[in-house]
Amino acid sequence: MTVALMWEARAVEGRGDELLAWARAQELAAQPLRRETLRAPQDRVLVITWWDAEFDAELPELPEPGEKLVARAVHRWRFEVVGA
Template sequence: MTVALMWEARAAEGRADELLAWARAQARTLPAPPVRRETLRAPGDRVLVITWWDAEFDAELPELPEPDAELVARAVHRWRFEVVGE
């Protein structure tokens, strides 16, 4: 089974580039490498990191931590999805 973990945060005013750099660095240093990883940005100074894992849905998997409170405008959102065939 493949599980996708999504981590999404909104940067504090004027700190979007800093949050993006922080998220990229954190994603590169996870304690175990995912099968795949993507980092994206969106309007509203949002940063999204998706990691794919060959694991059961409820497996304990490494996730990005919470950034410093000064770097974000709100709490991080996290979702877990199971990949399904077409």
């Protein structure tokens, strides 16, 4: 089974580039099958990692950035990949 973990944060206004750099620099305790980092308006950053694991497996995730960098708590979601 393939599981996708999504991590999304919104930076304090004007600090989107700093949040993006922070997220890209974070190393995980294990290597995912794939990792993508995206950004969106309003200084939002999204990181998606794909894992060969059961849905409820313990998997490494990005931590919370410092509260001076983000405007709200990080949002996290877990999804199971389904066939096309």
